[in-house]
Amino acid sequence: MQDIQPGNITTDKLSLSLADEKKLTLSVLRLDKIHPLVSGNKWFKLRYYLEEAKQQGNRTIITWGGAWSNHLLATAAACRINRLRSVGIIRGEEATSLSPTLILAKELGMELVFISRSAYQAKQLPTGLATGDHYTIPEGGSGDMGVKGAATIMDLFAKETFTHICCASGTGTMAAGLVKAALPTNHIVSISVLKNNHALEENISLLVPGKNNSFTVIHDHHFGGYAKHKPELLAFMNEFYRQTSIPTDFVYTGKLFYGVNDLVKKDFFAPGSKLLIIHSGGLQGNQSLDKGTLIF
Secondary structure, eight states, rough: OOOOOOGGGGEEOOOHHHHHHHHHHEEEEEEEGGSSSSSSSHHHHHHHHHHHHHHTOOOOOEEEEEETTHHHHHHHHHHHTTTOOEEEESSSSSOOOHHHHHHHHTTTTTTEEOOOOHHTTTTTTHHHHHSSSSSEEOGGOSSSSHHHHGGHHHHHHHGGOOOOEEEEEEESSSHHHHHOOOTOOOOEEEESSSTTTTHHHHHHHHHHHTOOOOOOOOOOTTSSSOOOOHHHHHHHHHHHHHHHHOOOTTHHHHHHHHHHHHHHTTTOOOTTOOEEEOOOGGGGGGGOOOOOOSSS
């Protein structure tokens, strides 16, 4: 398997007529180019956890996620690259057929362990895993080291160039990392991909205390909830690809670009604003869609 390739990341200008009308400058940070599976922001959130695990001599990584978790797949691939054993604790009973995400994680060597939703919520490790040498990474790579890793994303571009930095959020870990490393002139705009995820502001604030005025969370573009979508979103993703040749996924980045486009329409950004939109990868999630749904 190929190594992580941060050198492939680019910052590309977006030429969209709506942005020109509103006198805005739009760019996209292509984190999705670093690896086909450890895609986008996932590697940044994992990097310091994996580093610490190896320093401690732990060869088994245990982490948590649902059936469509980009984090689980990224962890499986990163462990394969680093010659570490990986175990995924999956929320809910095992389905008759696995999701494409879990099939691929299993092919990469991840052991899949399914537990009840109540046990998952309590983060109870199954008996066989509760003892022994292992290193546990929180769901989604959240936590202080996930934030520390996500903060290094801000080193990939000239942050003084941008007034707004926009990202998709689930746990809020990446947003917190961006807030942590932002300049006073940067405002982080987080598009929540979960329905009724109103604890997100608090989660980010707890991860980066004292930074409440430097970020805004938008809750209007979840399209029904996590991993949910509607025809309007899929049509937007296809049209966005026609205009930019940039592929997106319906779980995170499709909602992000749709949300930013909607905010531009509604004059959320003042004329003269310079936006950087972070493409956080996760494109393999589109495999669950019927063939031909997307044009890329």
